[in-house]
Amino acid sequence: MGRAIRFRGVKATPKTLEKDLLAKAGRLASDPSLLIPKCEQQCRRCGYDKLLKKMEKVAQYKDDAETLQNLATRGDQLVRAYAATISLAASGKIPFLTSKKIPWGDVSFAVRGKVEAEYLIGVQYFDDPDLRLLAHFQDAKDNDLHIYSSPESLYCSSDGPNVPASYSKEMLATSPYDLKADNSCGHPEAVIGLMVHWRSAKINLFICQECADEVNLLHHLLSRIAAREPWDDFDIDVRYSPRCVADCGACRMKEKFAMSQGLKEAYEKGQLSDVMLLSRYIQEREAHLRRSGGELYISGDECFGRNKEAFLARLKGSEAELIALSGVIRNKPMPIISVNDQAGRIITDLWPQLKEELLAMVADPDIVKSVLANPGNLTPPQLVIEARRQQLSRSVISRLPDYAIKGPIGTIADDLARTFKTEGKAAMVRQLDRNRPRETRLKAVAYGFLVAVGEADSRNWQYTKEEIDFGKYLGEFAQTMLAAEGNDYDQALINLLAASGANEDLKRKL
Numbered sequence: 322m323g324r325a326i327r328f329r330g331v332k333a334t335p336k337t338l339e340k341d342l343l344a345k346a347g348r349l350a351s352d353p354s355l356l357i358p359k360c361e362q363q364c365r366r367c368g369y370d371k372l373l374k375k376m377e378k379v380a381q382y383k384d385d386a387e388t389l390q391n392l393a394t395r396g397d398q399l400v401r402a403y404a405a406t407i408s409l410a411a412s413g414k415i416p417f418l419t420s421k422k423i424p425w426g427d428v429s430f431a432v433r434g435k436v437e438a439e440y441l442i443g444v445q446y447f448d449d450p451d452l453r454l455l456a457h458f459q460d461a462k463d464n465d466l467h468i469y470s471s472p473e474s475l476y477c478s479s480d481g482p483n484v485p486a487s488y489s490k491e492m493l494a495t496s497p498y499d500l501k502a503d504n505s506c507g508h509p510e511a512v513i514g515l516m517v518h519w520r521s522a523k524i525n526l527f528i529c530q531e532c533a534d535e536v537n538l539l540h541h542l543l544s545r546i547a548a549r550e551p552w553d554d555f556d557i558d559v560r561y562s563p564r565c566v567a568d569c570g571a572c573r574m575k576e577k578f579a580m581s582q583g584l585k586e587a588y589e590k591g592q593l594s595d596v597m598l599l600s601r602y603i604q605e606r607e608a609h610l611r612r613s614g615g616e617l618y619i620s621g622d623e624c625f626g627r628n629k630e631a632f633l634a635r636l637k638g639s640e641a642e643l644i645a646l647s648g649v650i651r652n653k654p655m656p657i658i659s660v661n662d663q664a665g666r667i668i669t670d671l672w673p674q675l676k677e678e679l680l681a682m683v684a685d686p687d688i689v690k691s692v693l694a695n696p697g698n699l700t701p702p703q704l705v706i707e708a709r710r711q712q713l714s715r716s717v718i719s720r721l722p723d724y725a726i727k728g729p730i731g732t733i734a735d736d737l738a739r740t741f742k743t744e745g746k747a748a749m750v751r752q753l754d755r756n757r758p759r760e761t762r763l764k765a766v767a768y769g770f771l772v773a774v775g776e777a778d779s780r781n782w783q784y785t786k787e788e789i790d791f792g793k794y795l796g797e798f799a800q801t802m803l804a805a806e807g808n809d810y811d812q813a814l815i816n817l818l819a820a821s822g823a824n825e826d827l828k829r830k831l
Contacts, residue, residue, distance in 0.1 A: 393434020728825025768792025
């Protein structure tokens with residue numbers, strides 16, 4: 322796999338780095354075989370044997386910097402890079418370095434002769450397991466080799482992938498996951514997870530969905546392999562086997578299904594994380610089931626077959642979410658695969674195709690149209706909840722009197738009661754938390770409403786003893802308002818105003 326490298330400029334050489342590069346150049350001058358991968362099997366004609374002989378001839382001039390720099394202008398790139406590098410030791414100094422941006426960060430190296438940057442970096446950092454590969458990527462591609470870089474050495478296989486034990490051991494030890502003895506994340510029994518079979522290493526890895534992270538396990542395993550297609554030693558698959566809780570006869574989840582070639586290639590090329598691969602696989606599987614028709618309902622690790630009622634009974638979510646989802650599912654048989662039991666997650670998955678139908682289950686057409694026209698930053702589940710709120714508000718408000726004149730106490734009581742009726746207890750409490758009154762009588766009314774909904778004790782610290790005692794008395798009047806409609810609501814508000822001692826005007830609209 323090639324690495325993109327970008328020019329970063331020229332700078333003076335730090336003394337410590339100069340000393341290190343000169344020391345490594347000296348080691349190479351004495352032993353060019355340090356650049357040659359060890360063979361995993363004996364080849365009849367090894368291209369590296371030929372390159373080593375050329376480098377040994379170059380080494381004869383290890384004390385002649387001018388000749389070495391001349392040799393660094395022609396021939397094989399690896400041999401050129403070798404000549405350029407040992408010329409540093411011959412000259413005994415490196416006044417300037419060039420810096421390049423590579424996937425591991427900025428790297429500084431010395432430019433000599435006419436050599437491609439990748440080769441110069443790979444040779445000058447021949448003892449770095451990552452950087453040394455830069456000198457071998459192109460040769461691995463051109464000659465169909467598999468070159469492995471482990472901390473102690475390079476290894477070469479010319480007859481297909483054949484990973485050295487030291488390499489596979491190192492990659493497993495430095496995995497982005499805490500792999501257990503069985504090379505799994507510790508949850509081998511999980512319903513869904515990523516499966517990686519490393520053929521030449523005879524290793525099987527498994528990462529469940531709960532442990533999967535925004536990393537690409539495959540790319541970690543092949544990160545120090547130079548080859549045309551370094552992933553050709555790996556089989557990638559997703560295991561998905563939910564537990565059957567229904568008697569379906571022929572089980573559709575046992576039908577053979579393979580991820581698309583496009584999805585597999587995107588993962589192999591590092592375009593998808595482990596989390597994204599699992600999510601996209603589920604989407605592909607659900608789309609396949611939808612194309613084939615029929616019903617199938619899966620929630621988390623349980624498959625309910627065609628039993629939609631059992632599936633719906635297991636879901637969790639707000640009242641609006643459950644009403645919308647159950648209405649659509651009952652009216653429109655379909656396959657649904659959800660990785661958990663959250664109704665909001667399923668609504669999000671279904672939204673692109675069924676948003677109008679979902680909203681129609683909780684609101685009138687004009688509200689549906691308005692919500693879709695002005696979604697703001699709301700998520701699909703939030704839009705369902707908002708449509709339901711508007712529908713309830715319309716229904717409730719139509720049964721309540723409308724006032725032309727209200728005083729401060731009448732206003733807070735009416736506002737809290739309407740919020741409770743249209744949005745529920747939690748919304749009413751949030752309203753009080755955001756806009757807590759300051760005047761004693763208003764605070765007593767607010768506390769009375771908290772008493773009426775059973776939320777007063779947790780907020781005692783916000784009120785004085787006088788406000789609490791007065792509020793407890795008003796709680797009964799607030800509770801009556803919360804349950805009343807029409808003329809009864811009007812009378813309940815009048816009674817609360819009287820109980821509070823308020824001398825306020827209250828006039829209904831005609």
